[in-house]
Amino acid sequence: MSTLAVHDHAVAHHEGDHGHHKATFLNTYVFSMDHKMIAKQFLITGISMAVIAMMLSILFRIQLAYPETSFPLMETLLGRFAPGGRLDSNFYLSLVTIHGTIMVFFVLTAGLSGTFANLLIPLQIGARDMASPFMNMLSYWFFLTASIIMLSSFMVEKGPASGGWTIYPPLSALPKAMPGSGMGMTLWLISMVFFIASSLMGGINYVSTVLNMRTKGMDLWKMPLTIWALFLTAVLGVLAFPVLVAGVVLLVFDRSFGTSFYLSDIVLNGSQVQPFEGGSPILFQHLFWFLGHPEVYIVIMPAMGISSEVMSVNSRKPIFGYHAMVYSLIGITVLSFIVWGHHMFVTGMNPFLGGVFMITTLIIAVPSAVKTFNWLATLWRGNIRFTAAMLFAIGMVSFFISGGLTGIFLGNAALDINLHDTYFVVAHFHLVMGSAAIFGMLAGVYHWFPKMFGRMMDERLGFLHFWLTFIGAYLVFFPMHFMGLDGVPRRYYAFTEFESMKQWLSVNVFITWAAIMSALAQVAFLFNFIHSIFWGKKATQNPWQANTLEWTTPVEHLHGNWPGEIPTVYRWSYDYSKPGAEEDFIPQTVPFSQTMSSNLPHDFEDNPIGLEEHAKWTSTQKRNEEVK
């Protein structure tokens, strides 16, 4: 070593020369370290996984609607998993498990955060790229590996994991417990190890980038709500995922090394006494839900941030209660760590402890309600532009309200004991975190598509997509509340064996057809998405007339985002329809000195010189007025 290399910052640079590498197909599209390309990789992988998970759900919906009917096509497609054209009962459980796993982790965690944190964090805070572009690239490749391993479990003889996406032991800990507990479960665990590594690498980068790499003038209180949401989501992930790792490590030891962390007194198949003693399956539930509950906020918070931004832009109004929005996000972040017990009310938990978890759970209603009212107040008397993105953002709020209300039911220990593991729970979380988060994601896709691909998506297909999906999702999930109230349990293969539940068969048929309709509606989206990438209308630089920094970058992507210097930020991102301004939006890069007519005293809170200038200007204006 011993050389003291001095880097001369003033070395002449060559315009358009990338300096250290040539752009090849491989490093542009495959092993890209550019955050915009990585975002697209995440998005396309996420959409593919979502389509797969959706098809799985249609398969098990068909089983629920027609439990006695044989579909020869099913056997052609699925082979041994559907003998005689009827879904195998173990495979049904696998479908439910993998549908849940893919949707929660691969679509709504990696697909949502991965896409929009990668795309928006550097672009909206004014950075050239992430803190560590290399780690960012690894994050995507670990995610892709995890996806492939998860899907490959359909190829093993006994099928994929089938103990539910929460993989409670003993089903997950004893390889012989059920067909899916063998190789399928092993692959599930390997896949999740890659997935967690991916999301930790991503999350570490997002947090570090937001805290360290904001452009000049971009203080925390000038950040758009998308950034706040994605930042807090990353913080949640960084704190919660390691706990899942701990839980999974102990599970792997129980599975393969004969320890008894989670296992105790088990007899398999009626005769084989297992050598495990003294373990506690509840311990796994504690470790799992300590991640699992923050996880649902990891899913919904990016959707909240995206909706806030999209609704503000398309209402042509500042977001109502910006500070309250941020504080409620922070509140949700903190509270999410002390509510995990509400998933475990029926584990024999001490009722007093249950009461504590009940109170903390119900307190989450406060920040959630703050956000909801703020969204509605943002719409109130806005100059609303019903773009496809706007419709999806409003849809997100709708689902969040109707799903959130049933959360108050389920948060109550006394009610949850009746409703636990019924379709009421299925209805609740599919609305509040499933549909709401998907709608937030779709709002983001429609809104930032021009930024990602330089072209516009077709609005009319977007409307078709929205209305069919919106109505379809309600038709699917709303009737499930009533099934749940009647005590119909979730995850059951067929209800024909139970006298009291037979009457729900007609509802199941209805739900299945609604689900098929919503699934077909996604074809409109997929066609629109793929067609627009290649043949969509060319986008202008700022198609939505938005204030945030990403719209100041050129339409053509370049590594480093801005051709010259990174712009400086002077104001928050929500100066829409400001009285006295020439246009109904003022980008963050416009200094107050250029907008004298629309400045207000509170724009100069920590800026006495600016305030003085403002006072001088207004008094001159007044004097001129009098002269006239």
Add this chain to the structure above:
Amino acid sequence: MAQAQQDDKLNLAPKKFNMWIFIFTSFMFFAALTSGFIVYSGGTGHGINAKMPSAFMYSTAAILLSSVTMYLASAAAKGLQFAKQRMYLWLTIALAVVFFAIQVYAWYVLVTQMGIYFSNPNASQSFIYVFTGMHLVHILAGIALLGNTLWRSYRNTPQVKNLFNMQLSSIFWHFVDIIWIYLYVFLLLNQY
């Protein structure tokens, strides 16, 4: 633009921050394991019921000493004394290997002399292996990081990068040291 990327490459503070966040994740991991222990032993009434092997005392001494040599290596790097920096890095790695060996020896003592097995109906005792084993995984990562810094210091690395590598390794190394002390104290407090 090339200029901009050059700036980004030299902007090492965010990368150092990445290391701090990673340490947070590691900390959460060990916090989860020890909380798991508390939930388990509190819920089932099983305790460790054994005295920790004295080998852990020696390994603690080794890793504490390695933190000192790590500090000396950083100080030497800052003072541009590169031969000294390399020597202390070698020493730190050697002490890390010693620590590793003593930990494995402690397992040997646990198994052969105390009859405490990993595969055990009393999972409190299995937890001893989980704590030490997971910590050893971190030690291995630390050795890799130290080795990388050492290897690069033999290369023609600019001092900015050299100092950066040193900072990353020392943040991580002091962290695994502190984590071991935490785990050891935790185990000592839960012996009976």
